[in-house]
Amino acid sequence: MTDAIAQTxxxxxxxxxxxxxxxxxxxxxxxxxxxxxxxYGLTAIGVGLLALVVLLVSxxxxxLPAFQQTFITLDVHLDATKLDKNGTRDIEEIKxxxxxxxxxxxxxxxxxxxxxxxINPEEFGVTGKDAQAMISKEAAAQLRRFVIANxxxxxxxxxxxxxxxxxxxxxxxxxxxxxxAERDSNVSPGQLQLADALKQGGALSKHFNWSFITAADxxxxxxxxxxxxxxxxxxxYMMIVVLCLALPIGVAAxxxxxxxxxxNWFTDLIEVNISNLAAVPSIVFGxxxxxxFINYAGLPQSAPIVGGLVLTLMTLPTIIISxxxxxxxxxxxxxxxxxxxxxxxxxxxxxxxxxxxxxxxxTGTIIGLAQALGETAPLMLIxxxxxxxxxPSAPPEGFFDPASALPVQVxxxxxxxDPAFVERASGAIIVLLLFLLCMNMIAIILRRRFERRx
Amino acid sequence: MNDMxxxxxxxxxxxxxxxxxxxxVYYGEKHAIIxxxxxxxxxxxxxxxxxxxxxxxxxxxxxxxxNDTIDICRVEGQFLLDGEEIYDKRxxxxxxxxxxxxxxxxxxxxPKSIYDNIAYGPRIHxxxxxxxxxxxxxxxxxxxxxxxxxxxxxxxxxxxxLSGGQQQRLCIARAxxxxxxxxxxxxxxxxxxxxxTSQVEELIDELRENYSVVIVTHSMQQAARVSQKTAFFHLxxxxxxxxxxxxxxxxxxxxxxxYITGRIG
Numbered sequence: 001m002t003d004a005i006a007q008t009x010x011x012x013x014x015x016x017x018x019x020x021x022x023x024x025x026x027x028x029x030x031x032x033x034x035x036x037x038x039x040y041g042l043t044a045i046g047v048g049l050l051a052l053v054v055l056l057v058s059x060x061x062x063x064l065p066a067f068q069q070t071f072i073t074l075d076v077h078l079d080a081t082k083l084d085k086n087g088t089r090d091i092e093e094i095k096x097x098x099x100x101x102x103x104x105x106x107x108x109x110x111x112x113x114x115x116x117x118x119i120n121p122e123e124f125g126v127t128g129k130d131a132q133a134m135i136s137k138e139a140a141a142q143l144r145r146f147v148i149a150n151x152x153x154x155x156x157x158x159x160x161x162x163x164x165x166x167x168x169x170x171x172x173x174x175x176x177x178x179x180x181a182e183r184d185s186n187v188s189p190g191q192l193q194l195a196d197a198l199k200q201g202g203a204l205s206k207h208f209n210w211s212f213i214t215a216a217d218x219x220x221x222x223x224x225x226x227x228x229x230x231x232x233x234x235x236x237y238m239m240i241v242v243l244c245l246a247l248p249i250g251v252a253a254x255x256x257x258x259x260x261x262x263x264n265w266f267t268d269l270i271e272v273n274i275s276n277l278a279a280v281p282s283i284v285f286g287x288x289x290x291x292x293f294i295n296y297a298g299l300p301q302s303a304p305i306v307g308g309l310v311l312t313l314m315t316l317p318t319i320i321i322s323x324x325x326x327x328x329x330x331x332x333x334x335x336x337x338x339x340x341x342x343x344x345x346x347x348x349x350x351x352x353x354x355x356x357x358x359x360x361x362x363t364g365t366i367i368g369l370a371q372a373l374g375e376t377a378p379l380m381l382i383x384x385x386x387x388x389x390x391x392p393s394a395p396p397e398g399f400f401d402p403a404s405a406l407p408v409q410v411x412x413x414x415x416x417x418d419p420a421f422v423e424r425a426s427g428a429i430i431v432l433l434l435f436l437l438c439m440n441m442i443a444i445i446l447r448r449r450f451e452r453r454x
Numbered sequence: 455m456n457d458m459x460x461x462x463x464x465x466x467x468x469x470x471x472x473x474x475x476x477x478x479v480y481y482g483e484k485h486a487i488i489x490x491x492x493x494x495x496x497x498x499x500x501x502x503x504x505x506x507x508x509x510x511x512x513x514x515x516x517x518x519x520x521n522d523t524i525d526i527c528r529v530e531g532q533f534l535l536d537g538e539e540i541y542d543k544r545x546x547x548x549x550x551x552x553x554x555x556x557x558x559x560x561x562x563x564x565p566k567s568i569y570d571n572i573a574y575g576p577r578i579h580x581x582x583x584x585x586x587x588x589x590x591x592x593x594x595x596x597x598x599x600x601x602x603x604x605x606x607x608x609x610x611x612x613x614x615x616l617s618g619g620q621q622q623r624l625c626i627a628r629a630x631x632x633x634x635x636x637x638x639x640x641x642x643x644x645x646x647x648x649x650x651t652s653q654v655e656e657l658i659d660e661l662r663e664n665y666s667v668v669i670v671t672h673s674m675q676q677a678a679r680v681s682q683k684t685a686f687f688h689l690x691x692x693x694x695x696x697x698x699x700x701x702x703x704x705x706x707x708x709x710x711x712x713y714i715t716g717r718i719g
Contacts, residue, residue: 342552
């Protein structure tokens, strides 16, 4: 105690503010500190928003062109002498003609088209072979698929829209210029001029490309034909597996731990381990999946079922933690009320607590699913990086067929040399982000819809 | 003392519902209820009064084994309901709670319709064979809860949308819907305004005709108004138990007197 206080024990110690109109030093300091803190917060938000804008702009600017594709329209005469030499129209006979057999038809069609438009490729210094190279290598396969599906059209002349070669496509997307074509061994300026002439003649056009979304992946030298169809289906199958396994297991585990389990060292141990599992790097789950599901249980590689199982293990802690949190947030008075009228423990949980916790459980589940949807590392370990051209069949067999996944497809494409694949990868990222956005929207809607007050 | 005797004898003719002897409750190490002996009678309102933390709510919750849900809580002693030990291993607390209903401090209707709030108990106990019987139970319970006239036009409205006093009467109606023999009330009016309080008190008085009612209350006036018997708890001990009139006018224990006159608590 100071002397001053000892001398005047009854005098209260007041803050000497002087006039209320003038701020004293302490107040000014406090106000400055508050303003400074608000500035820090605003700066943090600003940096975050800027990063988001940069990310979105770069992805959209690179990825949106992937949804557009350059097509060349040709009238192809399906020459019976080449496709069906015996004239039997036997489908097995027709299937024997490989894509090499179709190439001359396309060549003939291209020449006919240029003649019709009055374009002489020699003018641009383009040989007939180079002119044919402007059409994607996928064209022959496309033609063959059509003929096998419609053998009765052999002998007719049919109009086809063929994909243009990736370089020609890149020319109309700004990726390839006359200057870069000079240095490029895959494309010459003459081909680009020829493409411009075709465009003027109406034989070449650029429009929306559904096959990017529906088609399978394509090989290194035909980026124009690559699509994310198999990856979407693979991701979808995995999400089905994750939802069917993780939701019931996770919810059952959380209900038991939260409502029934006695508090002892064992449940404490489980609790700590669940929290730790949530922080385990996902690649560790991949190794686990490889060791258990593939090497020990003998499930096929690259299959959505294995991917789904691994992602289930990864998602479970997220679901359990969020489910327990939402069970905990149900007021105990509801449990008391149910027990008070003579409901059993289980009735009180299933009739009252669970419905009230449902929005939180569903939100947690969807966020867990979204996390799983974007996961790459564990899938690489279980062989989902493979190049898959075949669509998996319908469930349940399809769960065991090889498939790809969206994030893995992105990873795959970014590793390829052709710059056209960068555009594809960004396009796939856009699709992935759209899926995530939709899932988060569903989570928000569910929460709004089922939210109750008590 | 003499003028109290006839009343005591009159009350003694009622059948004993709960016969509790040497009751001990521990919360972990803490001895929360010490050597409590109480006899609770049928068709009587018994009030538990006492300062905060004296164990009256704890003891009340022992009577329908609501304390079972608390892991660290341990109960010892004899709790006979109609001569049967309710803490016996063979007793299922769910059946017990159907016999001993409970109303809580804060109104806690289910976030469902008014109808479903009342119908829930009868449904899980299978008291109604069909919809018509269930409707009848709901109406009867709401009438007993003195809330029928206010809600009969909106049985499908959520129970949480009612006012605090209506919610509490809804909870009382929900408790009586399962036809319990004893009704436990844990400070049923502490969250209510004076008008709602007097409505609930009137209701408690009516309920006495059919049930044995045990009420925990902070308000001594309320205990004096609604109860016939009063038990005074202090620091886990049952200090005094007897006729409400006698406790309030002529307490035997000095601690009771101090509490009633406002010197402790």
